[in-house]
Amino acid sequence: MTNLYPVRRALISVSDKTGLAEFGQALIARGVELLSTGGTANALRAAGCEVKDVSDVTNFPEMMDGRVKTLHPVVHGGLLALRDNDDHVASMNEHGIGAIDLVVVNLYPFEKALARGAAYDEMIENIDIGGPAMIRSAAKNHGFVNIIVDVEDYAVFLSELEANDGYTTYALRQRLAQTAYARTAAYDTAVSTWMAGQVGDAPRRRSFGGQLVQELRYGENPHQAASFYADGSGRAGVATAQQHQGKELSYNNINDTDAAFELVSEFAPKDGPACVIIKHANPCGVATGSTVKEAYQKAFDCDRTSAFGGIVALNQPLDEETAKEITGIFTEVVIAPGASDAAKEVFAAKKNLRLLTTDGLADPRAAGLAVKQLSGGWLVQDKDTGFVPAEELRVVTKVQPTSEQMADLRFAWTVAKHVKSNAIVYVKNGATVGVGAGQMSRVDSALIAAKKAERMAEALGLPAPLTQGSAVASDAFFPFPDGLMEAAAAGATCVIQPGGSMRDDEVIAAADEAGLAMVFTGMRHFRH
Incomplete structure (x- = not known):
């Protein structure tokens, strides 16, 4: 097998027609014969490209609403034949x-249908069959055949043709094949994960897929390589946010920004700034306020020391006054559902501060998966x-919480859900x-939180x-009264916890x- 092989004939069948006209014209200019199907063929002809319908090559019409068009020996034989194998060449001739020599396929938009919540029957119709089959055939035979599954590879491919007078190198074909296998794997992952949700049982096999957003400078530490991938769900957050300024996000920036955005998304904008x-x-x-600036100030006053070099998330658009307040200390990232031009101007003076804006907040009730590798x-x-x-x-004590206390209890419970276990959260107004956060003993978490409050008061x-x-x-029940008593010693007057301990009666x-009001939720929020 030689390294260089010519590109004389291409089959193009794409759902995403971005850049299709220019790409087709460039291939025609190089004398490449184009085969195509349905809407892709029409789009190429509209761009002035001469195209032969696949049905004219197979002598078999497209049928069943386009479900059957490329699943034919003439197509797959043309893709899988080893050009340096005499028996294969004889079969082709016979x-x-x-x-x-080239297949360009980018599959039915299953992930987009999933992201917009399409109905079951529409999801089924968006499962591509012929596309993945052609991709796998072409990728397997990458010794001779080129496969393109992403629009962003058009320019790379055309540059290779230009550099090699209409030929491609094995190195390029191999890279394109790897990209193609990854694409079909991610596609099948999306389909199988969706189907698992429909069935409701834990699937026998589970796969995970994503598309590269960026290669990161390093991971949690400089000696660790890292990359950032999006799952294609379209969920609002750091994966879909627009970065307006600042240097590239690091692994830790992305992880912390996601944590901040998921928590702030618990607070609906209609209920006020958070x-x-x-x-x-x-x-x-974490705080709410009458203005975004006030919410920031109250959150900052909880622990000004830890806030230095932190991540700020807002549930309403960033305004100029809040931007000025935030720039009072070093902040790594600010993420919000929007930002005024005046706020952006304020941040422009802070070149290293990253500003991210999103298309709304994440839905905290939306189903999804949490995955941990071990x-x-x-x-x-x-x-x-x-x-x-x-x-x-459920109020379980003699003292009933006031409406103001109940509001703070629910606020504290919302925050505790996002604090690493063992979690203790004090809230006022x-x-x-x-x-x-993150202590091995719930008593220690109560003590540490109280000590931080003492230092901030000073x-x-x-x-x-x-x-x-x-x-x-408390994110989980108090197994003994000791943790509760530490909270009481710190000045807490009301408590919210899941309940369910063998010693609930003692607690x-x-x-x-102690004269405390206590509420049971019946639900715990461990976060490891």
Whole structure:
């Protein structure tokens, strides 16, 4: 097998017709014969390209609404024949099979149909059959055949033809084949994952697919290589956000920005401005306010030390006044559903500050998967979309929470869902005032959160920590009264927790003795 092979005949059948006219014209100019089907053939002819219908080559019409058109020996024989194998060449001659040197296919838009929530029957019709079959045939025979599945490879391919006078190298064909196999794998992943959701059972085999967004400078640490892939779901967030300024996002930036955006998406814009500040994937400040600026200020005042170099997420568009406030300290990333021109001007002076805007917020109740790789396998679970309506909360103490306390309890519970376990969150007047995250002991989380509040009170010149008179949330039940008592010692007056401990009665009795109001949710939010 030689390295260089000519491109004399191409089969093109695409759903995404971006750049098709120019690409077809460039191939015609090089003397390449074009075969095509349906709408692709019409689009090429409209661009002035001479095209032969595949049905004229196979002597078999397109049928069954286009389901059967390229599934034919004349097509696949032209793709799979080894050009340097005498028996294959003899078979081609005997059966009138012409070699096909290039296939351009980009598949039915299954992922786009999935992203817009298409009905079952439409999803089925968007499952491509002939396309993947041709892709795999061409990719298998990449020693001779070129396969293009992405529009962005048109220019690379044409440059290769230009450099080699109508020939392509084995190296290019091999790279194109790898891209093609990855594309069909991701496509089949989308189909099989969707179908698994329809069936409802854990599938016997599970695959994951994505499209490269960017190669990252490094991973969590400089010695780790890393890349960022989008899953094609179209979910609003860092994967679909537009970056307006600042240097390239790092692995840790992306991870933390996702954590910030997922939490701020819990707060509907119609309910007022909300701000989240994240550091190392944990919230160090979360607040609501009458304005976006006030929400930021209240979130910042929870833990000003940790906020330095943090990630800020807003549930409403960034305005000029808030932008000025944010630039008061070093901030890595700001993500919001929009930003005014004046706010962008403020940020323009901070060249390293990244500003991302999204098309709305993520739906915190939308189903999805959370995946974790471990040695020799994967752990797969549903995303934590758990939500407890107000009417399902159960007061278990003699003291009933006031309406103001209940509002803070629900706020604290929302935040605790996004804090690494063991999580303790103190909230007062719609703002976190102490966050304890990731400790092996729930008591330690309560102590750390309270200590942070004490330090912030000193820094702000307050007479007492803001945990005095606060609401406190625990992501899982208190197994003993000790953690609850630490929260009470910090000044908490009401508590929200899942309940379900063998010692619930002891914990409730301790709450009653301390004069606390306590609410059970019946749902825990471990986050490891």
